[in-house]
Amino acid sequence: GAGVSQSPRYKVAKRGQDVALRCDPISGHVSLFWYQQALGQGPEFLTYFQNEAQLDKSGLPSDRFFAERPEGSVSTLKIQRTQQEDSAVYLCASSLSRQGLNTEAFFGQGTRLTVV
Amino acid sequence: DAKTTQPNSMESNEEEPVHLPCNHSTISGTDYIHWYRQLPSQGPEYVIHGLTSNVNNRMASLAIAEDRKSSTLILHRATLRDAAVYYCILSWGKLQFGAGTQVVVTP
Numbered sequence: 001g002a003g004v005s006q007s008p009r010y011k012v013a014k015r016g017q018d019v020a021l022r023c024d025p026i027s028g029h030v031s032l033f034w035y036q037q038a039l040g041q042g043p044e045f046l047t048y049f050q051n052e053a054q055l056d057k058s059g060l061p062s063d064r065f066f067a068e069r070p071e072g073s074v075s076t077l078k079i080q081r082t083q084q085e086d087s088a089v090y091l092c093a094s095s096l097s098r099q100g101l102n103t104e105a106f107f108g109q110g111t112r113l114t115v116v
Numbered sequence: 117d118a119k120t121t122q123p124n125s126m127e128s129n130e131e132e133p134v135h136l137p138c139n140h141s142t143i144s145g146t147d148y149i150h151w152y153r154q155l156p157s158q159g160p161e162y163v164i165h166g167l168t169s170n171v172n173n174r175m176a177s178l179a180i181a182e183d184r185k186s187s188t189l190i191l192h193r194a195t196l197r198d199a200a201v202y203y204c205i206l207s208w209g210k211l212q213f214g215a216g217t218q219v220v221v222t223p
Contacts, residue, residue: 004159033210042203042213043160056210091159093211102148102167105211107159 002026004108006092012114013082021077021111025094032075033105034067035091043091049075050098082115089113120204125218134191136217138204141185147206149180151189154216155200163189163202194221 005024013019025032031050035043036059046065048056051072060067064083069075079086089110097103121139128134140149151163164171164178166187171178177190191198201216 035213042201042215043211045210045212048210093159102165102207104162104165105152107161109157109159 004092004094004106006090006108006111008111009109010112010114012116015084015115016081017115018078018080019082019113021079021090021113023075023077023092023094023108025073025075025092026106027073029094029096029106030072030098031095031105032069033093033095034075034077035093036061037089037091037110039088046077046090079113082113084115087113087115119212120206120214122202122204122214122217124215125220127220127222128191128194130196130221130223131193134194134198134219134221136189136191136202136204136219137186138188139186140204140206143184143206149178149184149187150205150207150211151176151178152203152205152211152213153198153200154203160203160213191219194219196221196223 007022033048034046037043045059047067049069064080066078089112091110093105093107095105148165148167150165152160154160164176166178179188199221201218203213203216205211
């Protein structure tokens with residue numbers, strides 16, 4: 001498909017387990033964003049990539065969260081030693097714009113993470 | 117970062133216009149005004165954006181105040197499919213979402 005693809009759609013993890021969430025952006029999109037959305041809240045910014053460079057990681061809540069985009073296309077968000085408060089929907093978005101979002105951003109459907 | 121203020125919820129009858137207000141009194145000169153909407157169990161979807169001039173597209177219109185301290189998203193004829201949370205966002209580098217406005221459309 002032509003849209004942003006995220007996998008898995010649903011993930012249940014035991015507390016303390018490590019998880020990896022994948023994002024396939026639209027081909028050729030330079031900018032890639034990760035967001036965290038708790039139930040009933042708006043999405044919260046986590047991190048931003050321009051190609052393979054992680055230019056902003058100010059929203060990552062702790063050092064248990066790590067994101068990478070090694071070849072400037074697919075990105076992975078990794079959460080180590082998951083905690084119950086990590087339960088949320090994780091959204092990925094991509095955009096053609098190099099300078100940020102003065103153009104349209106396309107979002108995936110998200111990965112719903114439940115930590116038990 | 118500049119913030120936006122939106123009503124928590126709005127109701128509209130089907131096929132009537134919906135005017136969604138947004139205040140952004142601390143907007144800077146480089147901030148674009150973006151609107152996204154999020155249907156249940158979906159990722160956010162782009163609606164429209166603008167800088168200074170009013171904008172129209174197939175989904176909606178965006179009216180921007182002359183001083184840019186407020187804007188209004190206009191859905192010309194609400195349908196049941198327009199029921200969603202609508203977010204007004206300012207950005208130059210990244211989208212910062214608030215709580216948005218829950219739009220309820222009544223048949």
